[in-house]
Amino acid sequence: MAKTATLYRMVMPGHVCPYGLKALHLLRSRGYTVDDRWLTTRAETDAFKTEHDVMTTPQTFIEGQRVGGHDDLRRFLGLTVADPNATSYRPVAVLFAMTALMALAASYATMGSPFTIMAAEWFISFSMCALALLKLQDVERFSTMFLNYDLLARHWVPYGKVYPYAEGLAGLLMTAHALNWLSVPVALFVGTIGAVSVFKAVYIDKRTLKCACVGGSSNVPLGFLSLTENIMMVAMAIWMMVR
Known part of the structure; x- marks a missing residue:
């Protein structure tokens, strides 16, 4: 059965969200067919956030259920998420x-x-x-x-x-x-x-x-x-x- 996902991300004349591109790559690399939906204006982005009660984009939906942003998608796919406050050599x-x-x-x-x-x-x-x-x-x-x-x-x-x-x-x-x-x-x-x-x-x-x-x-x-x-x-x- 084909795996499908819907991705909402900002693609504006002066700004393309880097995390949206990373989320798109993650989904495609895991075999998902992606319905890539662009938010092309600030007003459209703000309206999307209000409608779905979220603070950030991109947002991924899989099988009708909201997975969340880029970090949430990584967790959903079983990948690690870096802790910006973690100590490291x-x-x-x-x-x-x-x-x-x-x-x-x-x-x-x-x-x-x-x-x-x-x-x-x-x-x-x-x-x-x-x-x-x-x-x-x-x-x-x-x-x-x-x-x-x-x-x-x-x-x-x-x-x-x-x-x-x-x-x-x-x-x-x-x-x-x-x-x-x-x-x-x-x-x-x-x-x-x-x-x-x-x-x-x-x-x-x-x-x-x-x-x-x-x-x-x-x-x-x-x-x-x-x-x-x-x-x-x-x-x-x-x-x-x-x-």
């Missing part, structure tokens, strides 16, 4: 995976092999640059979240705004192998303070906090990966000193 894990691949690619392009000491160095310096970039998107939000656990920032508030610039500068100089007299002490300083701050907050004080490592709007929990960022900086600084 995914942002940091994805960043490290991408910078590792970038380092391997750069090593292959310049030295003919992806597996070199330089690739390992670039992985850390690229990661520092990428993490600094995320923080610098909104320095104010980052510095506010940073104050929750960083020991130096709590004593000197402007350090929260200095930190991402210092991390980015050290990462760039280490990538270029330039001005080691500057990059090494900067990385060693911010990395050591950061590592001590995270260790104290998480493993001594047992606090449950969000990490500012990927910017001030993240839901990354403060913990092992947060500590890793700072340990990598310290390790890179020491390596640059002894190599």
